[in-house]
Amino acid sequence: xxxxxxxxxxxxxxxxxxxxxxxxxxxxxxxxxxxxxxxxxxxxxxxxxxxxxxxxxxxxxxxxxxxxxxxxxxxxxxxxxxxxxxxxxxxxxxxxxxxxxxxxxxxxxxxxxxxxxxxxxxxxxxxxxxxxxxxxxxxxxxxxxxxxxxxxxxxxxxxxxxxxxxxxxxxxxxxxxxxxxxxxxxxxxxxxxxxxxxxxxxxxxxxxxxxxxxxxxxxxxxxxxxxxxx
Amino acid sequence: xxxxxxxxxxxxxxxxxxxxxxxxxxxxxxxxxxxxxxxxxxxxxxxxxxxxxxxxxxxxxxxxxxxxxxxxxxxxxxxxxxxxxxxxxxxxxxxxxxxxxxxxxxxxxxxxxxxxxxxxxxxxxxxxxxxxxxxxxxxxxxxxxxxxxxxxxxxxxxxxxxxxxxxxxxxxxxxxxxxxxxxxxxxxxxxxxxxxxxxxxxxxxxxxxxxxxxxxx
Numbered sequence: 001x002x003x004x005x006x007x008x009x010x011x012x013x014x015x016x017x018x019x020x021x022x023x024x025x026x027x028x029x030x031x032x033x034x035x036x037x038x039x040x041x042x043x044x045x046x047x048x049x050x051x052x053x054x055x056x057x058x059x060x061x062x063x064x065x066x067x068x069x070x071x072x073x074x075x076x077x078x079x080x081x082x083x084x085x086x087x088x089x090x091x092x093x094x095x096x097x098x099x100x101x102x103x104x105x106x107x108x109x110x111x112x113x114x115x116x117x118x119x120x121x122x123x124x125x126x127x128x129x130x131x132x133x134x135x136x137x138x139x140x141x142x143x144x145x146x147x148x149x150x151x152x153x154x155x156x157x158x159x160x161x162x163x164x165x166x167x168x169x170x171x172x173x174x175x176x177x178x179x180x181x182x183x184x185x186x187x188x189x190x191x192x193x194x195x196x197x198x199x200x201x202x203x204x205x206x207x208x209x210x211x212x213x214x215x216x217x218x219x220x221x222x223x224x225x226x227x228x229x230x
Numbered sequence: 231x232x233x234x235x236x237x238x239x240x241x242x243x244x245x246x247x248x249x250x251x252x253x254x255x256x257x258x259x260x261x262x263x264x265x266x267x268x269x270x271x272x273x274x275x276x277x278x279x280x281x282x283x284x285x286x287x288x289x290x291x292x293x294x295x296x297x298x299x300x301x302x303x304x305x306x307x308x309x310x311x312x313x314x315x316x317x318x319x320x321x322x323x324x325x326x327x328x329x330x331x332x333x334x335x336x337x338x339x340x341x342x343x344x345x346x347x348x349x350x351x352x353x354x355x356x357x358x359x360x361x362x363x364x365x366x367x368x369x370x371x372x373x374x375x376x377x378x379x380x381x382x383x384x385x386x387x388x389x390x391x392x393x394x395x396x397x398x399x400x401x402x403x404x405x406x407x408x409x410x411x412x413x414x415x416x417x418x419x420x421x422x423x424x425x426x427x428x429x430x431x432x433x434x435x436x437x438x439x440x441x442x443x444x445x446x447x
Contacts, residue, residue: 114422119426121425125427132365172387173396180386186428189380189428190407190424190428193407194422195408196407196408197421204342207333207408211340212401212405213400213401213405215401
């Protein structure tokens with residue numbers, strides 16, 4: 001993978017995110033790191049840790065992050081927002097590619113396009129929130145998505161949106177700032193609407209978890225998105 | 231829509247919220263200024279007398295919030311499990327009513343248990359009246375109820391103190407959003423009526439939609 005331009009490749013603790021992906025590693029340590037100056041390279045953390053082909057694994061341990069985020073709780077919220085931002089970047093890129101491929105027309109095509117635009121508004125909103133908290137938004141990761149035919153893509157979209165919804169739900173309890181929580185919840189239900197819509201398209205359940213949606217923790221979600229990181 | 235039987239105004243409770251609604255939900259301003267007014271709104275105060283009575287034994291705090299949610303879940307459960315049969319639905323509408331009726335009833339059971347766990351008294355099931363006479367009006371009302379439910383939970387959640395209660399509320403609101411999207415699609419509406427952000431509703435806004443349907447508590 002190539003680093004996105006202008007990305008600060010701060011020294012990273014090798015393998016921390018990889019460990020996170022494999023097993024539930026110390027969340028506080030991870031968030032502390034991701035919430036600081038390392039937030040700029042959060043995407044790079046994920047990419048490097050996920051064993052991308054041209055990974056630039058740093059051999060030095062990361063210096064503890066100094067952050068412009070005002071308080072430890074702000075820093076934690078920045079980390080969560082940057083995690084969400086990474087997912088939203090991937091979703092935006094995915095929908096962009098799907099639209100470019102021209103696989104869907106008519107009302108379904110319009111919906112797909114609209115969902116992509118909504119993911120873009122999520123990206124912008126979260127970036128703004130990170131900056132307001134004094135953090136640095138993570139760089140846009142490079143994604144890769146199999147785009148073969150309409151039904152495969154629709155099924156992939158269904159999977160991705162369900163994952164996104166569960167990711168937000170999984171973080172709700174970790175957010176400190178009530179306004180950040182309000183915004184996360186506002187996005188959370190939109191991802192769920194997307195998932196349900198795609199469920200009707202691929203003829204799968206609109207409520208695959210039944211009456212109570214299940215949260216997914218960060219390590220689970222990162223493992224699931226790993227195949228989509230270039 | 232009949233008016234609530236008290237004198238408080240219904241509508242956005244803060245200038246920030248009004249600004250957000252007029253402009254639509256733009257980005258950082260939404261997130262860090264206008265989104266949240268619930269602190270002032272989920273305290274004591276601007277509720278219709280019958281709902282106040284229903285919540286009187288709520289125990290305050292999280293129990294009161296959950297009792298408010300329970301009232302809405304009772305409403306939805308009754309709507310899908312009882313009203314739907316009165317109206318007579320076919321095809322996809324009938325399937326959704328069956329599925330959603332089960333899920334809303336699961337929410338009723340869960341929230342009832344939760345209120346008790348918190349040491350509160352669960353509200354009694356109110357009597358409802360639903361202005362729907364056929365499949366079309368039923369589905370239109372379903373859309374209103376589900377979308378209102380999304381906004382209600384999103385509005386209340388930031389006031390919740392317990393992480394466990396918050397997790398439950400989040401778990402439930404996601405289902406309401408899925409229901410809302412499915413119903414909206416079925417009736418040819420956008421599954422994302424609020425575009426990218428399902429804004430929180432104030433208690434007053436929720437009661438404006440749901441209040442008239444509650445006959446007695």
